[in-house]
Amino acid sequence: MRIVTSNPPTNFNPLASLTLSNEGNSVETMAFTADERLYLGAEAEVWRGSWMGLPAVRKQRRLRSWRHPDLDDRLGRRRMIAEARLMVRLHKSGLNIPVLYDCDVVEQQLVMSNVPGQPLIELLNDASIGDATVNDHLRAAGRSIRMLHRQAIVHGDLSTNNIMMTPEGEAVLIDFGLAKIEFETELYGIDLHVLFEILGASHPHREGAMEAVLEGYAQCEDDLGPAPTTSGGDPVSMSDVLERFDLIRTRVRYHG
Numbered sequence: 001m002r003i004v005t006s007n008p009p010t011n012f013n014p015l016a017s018l019t020l021s022n023e024g025n026s027v028e029t030m031a032f033t034a035d036e037r038l039y040l041g042a043e044a045e046v047w048r049g050s051w052m053g054l055p056a057v058r059k060q061r062r063l064r065s066w067r068h069p070d071l072d073d074r075l076g077r078r079r080m081i082a083e084a085r086l087m088v089r090l091h092k093s094g095l096n097i098p099v100l101y102d103c104d105v106v107e108q109q110l111v112m113s114n115v116p117g118q119p120l121i122e123l124l125n126d127a128s129i130g131d132a133t134v135n136d137h138l139r140a141a142g143r144s145i146r147m148l149h150r151q152a153i154v155h156g157d158l159s160t161n162n163i164m165m166t167p168e169g170e171a172v173l174i175d176f177g178l179a180k181i182e183f184e185t186e187l188y189g190i191d192l193h194v195l196f197e198i199l200g201a202s203h204p205h206r207e208g209a210m211e212a213v214l215e216g217y218a219q220c221e222d223d224l225g226p227a228p229t230t231s232g233g234d235p236v237s238m239s240d241v242l243e244r245f246d247l248i249r250t251r252v253r254y255h256g
């Protein structure tokens with residue numbers, strides 16, 4: 001099995017990355033040095049360190065003990081390969097997302113560039129940051145979400161943990177483990193609705209938060225014009241997504 005990338009991005013090493021033998025065994029060992037653990041979750045353990053001298057992050061999938069090990073292994077590999085493929089595709093399209101450096105399918109590890117800054121959740125929870133500044137961050141997040149949607153890709157897990165804010169004020173989406181190429185309006189509406197629910201449940205003191213996200217989302221299209229056709233077809237338009245999001249919001253409000 002092999003994942004081929006044409007026109008690989010600069011500082012992307014196609015030999016160390018995604019190079020697999022037919023049996024699925026990785027040929028390369030990972031040149032990653034771990035410094036500090038950033039995160040220990042149900043599905044992944046994330047370490048910050050360096051890869052070939054570059055600041056990097058290693059995401060290691062964790063075993064799900066309740067699943068049969070063979071099934072867990074197969075599912076885990078499939079998901080990881082899908083995540084790696086989408087990361088390469090998005091980077092090649094010019095999106096500001098982590099650069100994939102290495103992918104070890106057997107060990108179920110991805111190594112990618114380290115995104116400097118803080119997850120959006122930390123900024124929202126920081127009482128010393130005023131609403132005006134927070135709304136700037138949220139507008140940037142909305143813009144980055146629309147940039148992803150313009151590629152005909154839904155994120156699938158738009159939590160405030162999965163949006164990194166850089167010191168320059170850019171919102172960088174991470175964690176493409178559930179992302180997919182899609183052309184159904186509903187799925188894009190749901191992507192926004194997931195974030196809406198999280199903002200309401202976890203950050204209710206930040207009034208107007210979702211409005212700021214939607215402003216950034218709409219502004220992106222105003223700046224760049226309609227999304228170009230992708231190889232799979234036309235991405236769902238900005239106005240269709242916003243309309244569907246409103247509909248989902250109403251539906252959930254009245255029917256739970």
Ligand SMILES: Nc1ncnc2c1ncn2[C@@H]1O[C@H](COP(=O)(O)OP(=O)(O)OP(=O)(O)O)[C@@H](O)[C@H]1O
Nearest residue numbers: 038039041042043044046057098113114115161175
């Ligand atoms: N490239 C990166 N740069 C900086 N920090 C990162 C990067 N990737 C992940 N992180 C940090 O690690 C955390 C977890 O990573 P990620 O969201 O990819 O794992 P996950 O799939 O959500 O794991 P789980 O499903 O177990 O929750 C992120 O919320 C972020 O704080």
Ligand SMILES: [Mg+2]
Nearest residue numbers: 161162174175
């Ligand atoms: Mg995550």
